Amino acid sequence: MKFWRTPLDIDKLQIPRGELHILKERCKGCGFCVEYCPKGVLELSDEFNSKGYHPPKAVKPEECVNCDLCELLCPDFAIYCVRAEAGEKEVSN
Amino acid sequence: MKADPKNVLTGAHYLDGNHACAEGAIAAGCKFFAGYPITPSTEIAERVSRRFPLIGGVFIQMEDELASMNAILGASWGGVRSMSCTSGPGFSLMMENFGLGLMLETPCVLVNVQRGGPSTGLPTLPGQADMMQARWGSHGDYEVIALAPDSPQESFELAVHAFNLSEKYRMPVLIMTDECVGHMTEKVVIPDADQIELIERRYTDKKPGEAWPFEETEDLVSPMLPVGQGYKFHVTGLTHDYRGYPVINAEAQHKNVSRLMDKVRKHADDIIWLEEKDVDGADVVVVSYGISSRVVQPAIQRAVKDGIKVGQIKMVTVWPFPEKRIAELAGKVKSLIMVEMNFGQVFLEMDRCAKGKCETYLVGHAGGTVHKPDEIYKTIKEAAK
Amino acid sequence: MSAKVEEQVREEHPLEKILRMDRIPHIWCPTCGLGTTVTALSSALEQLQLDTNKVAVVSGIGCTGRVAGYMKLDSFHTTHGRAVPFAVGLHIARPDLKTIVFSGDGDLISIGGNHFIHTARRNVDMTIICVNNFIYAMTGGQVAPTTPLTAKAATTPYGNAEHPFNLPLLAASSGAVYVARWTALHVRRLTVAIKEAIQKPGFSFVEVIAPCSTLYARINKLGTGLDLMKFYHDNSVIRHGADLNDVDIDFQSKIVVGKFVDIEKPTYIDCLNAGNKRAFGDKYKPYGGGNGDN
Structure with a gap:
């Protein structure tokens, strides 16, 4: 059952696209960004940074919608998101 | 100002x-x-x-x-x-x-x-x-x-x-x-x-971004940084460097604490304020501060009448302690007497600075009332012997 | 290796202009919630478009006490429990500045508890952000006045025998005009709460439940900070305007979050001016701060 209506201007709406920046050396591997990315964009990598933590990597970067949640949750200021210039995609119903 | x-x-x-x-x-x-x-x-x-x-x-x-x-x-x-x-x-x-x-x-x-x-x-x-x-x-x-x-x-x-x-x-x-x-x-x-002459607060003349709250200066007193003007400075009660940032090691501790102490020690001559009376040529010098320096006066007058050469030092500043002056006097006088309303606190400093070069006496009590001139007079008499 | 590291770190994170980058990385453990709370405050300041020259942050001692050292603002790291009275003096001297106290539960409510309730009573215009991790973390995980009954700590190895403070109730009953509680996971709502608190004239209080993985989670065998975040996800109940008698936090119980109090009341300086106006009439110049030359 659907509890929401389809927006009338759905054909005009575009889902924003984000570009992820991961500052690997600052990461302490808490996994907050991986856990709470609503699009499952991130995964902890096998790679080590110089502190010995596994920083995240974007496994589905094209899915990023620039919601900034990873940036807001990261306790180490190690990840941020900027709006991608092009490549916004249409909202599918 | x-x-x-x-x-x-x-x-x-x-x-x-x-x-x-x-x-x-x-x-x-x-x-x-x-x-x-x-x-x-x-x-x-x-x-x-x-x-x-x-x-x-x-x-x-x-x-x-x-x-x-x-x-x-x-x-x-x-x-x-x-x-x-x-x-x-x-x-x-x-x-x-x-x-x-x-x-x-x-x-x-x-x-x-x-x-x-x-x-x-x-x-x-x-x-x-x-x-x-x-x-x-x-x-x-x-x-x-x-x-x-x-x-x-x-x-x-x-x-x-x-x-x-x-x-x-x-x-x-x-x-x-x-x-x-x-x-x-x-x-x-x-x-x-x-x-009434007032000393104004010294603020930095540097621009935000270039000034730090504990800069090293020749006089060891760093100009302050004003709040709300973009200096965005940090100060901490932790041991810190000139930037005000915490640094937790022995070297920083030495630098920080030495500066706090030297700031006073190196300016001691400027800070120390003594009022001396008849100290030159005195055999006995009565040292005191605060209310006790008024109470000693009738006792000193009585002793002077008896022919004893008594001088008085009133310490307007008690800390930093006038180490140099006391050490110098200790070599010249017979005795130094400390009069204070306690059982010998500043007396310990006087005694330390005298280094045994003269007799030191304490006229002290636990407080509750000022000294009786009699007690002080008796001590002066004894000290002059 | 090190040259490469340097290069990577030099990328510009959007919060870099409000953080003291020469002090980052911070000292907080992996999966600590403090960094997230700092982000919430930073985002709030940015969204409010406040002149950051006019914002001062005061901290006490403890893990949270270190916040002042990482924010690129006029910042004061004071003694244990005393951030609030220091901030009172600073605020009265410069009421034109936004004064924010960022402190931990032990610092603010245990050793600084008296200052906290009295400053709330006076309704001094300042924002208090209290990061509650249920434990004294910096000193090694001792019991705090917020540690839930039965929870373990380094000094309650057999479980805490004391009832904890209900901080929103304490703040509200002491006179705070704005009281909210969120967890470090509710980072957007937390940012909104901090924004509202900063804009609110008077004593505003935001409690942030934040994970301490190294001590609280470890001693109580609750996993990592991430597990605590998941716990907040599953067990937080948003109830705006909740009856504050019902927002106690028991060991691993539901956590009621939301905006609980948002009322209007004259601030300390308002009352000071009104009282002196009554006494002196036009002879009194309303107090605006500084050395009286304004």
């Missing part, structure tokens, strides 16, 4: 030491007072609370002395001359953040109207037994500046002087008065505002 005439109650007044002290602070431009009621100091807070509204100051009665001490530090960093007053038990509580004031190098003035201790002791009677607490009461190693007025007139004058020293050396300054001076009412002459 001259005092602001609207703050100065020019004229002759009949005031007790506490009220005079409050007037001195106001004349010195104090605009923030945080305090907590405690006998026998409260008149200072009361006077300030009455006087402040029309001259743009704020008095706030805090929840305790811990808060009072912190609030005056906060206000001082806000750019306002600030002070608090207390007595023994409150002084103990303030010691924690007196240390913060020293560490953050924050100008402010703290008055201790001393009463008998320890603990609640003698709330309404005088003592001078907080002198070593003034020197060492907060943890760690540091130097302090403490002044001791002997009259209401001097309470006024030293309040102004205390603010000047605190701004000059960027540190909290103590006024160690006592119940006797605090509650003694005498004529106090408050001069014209243009007769």
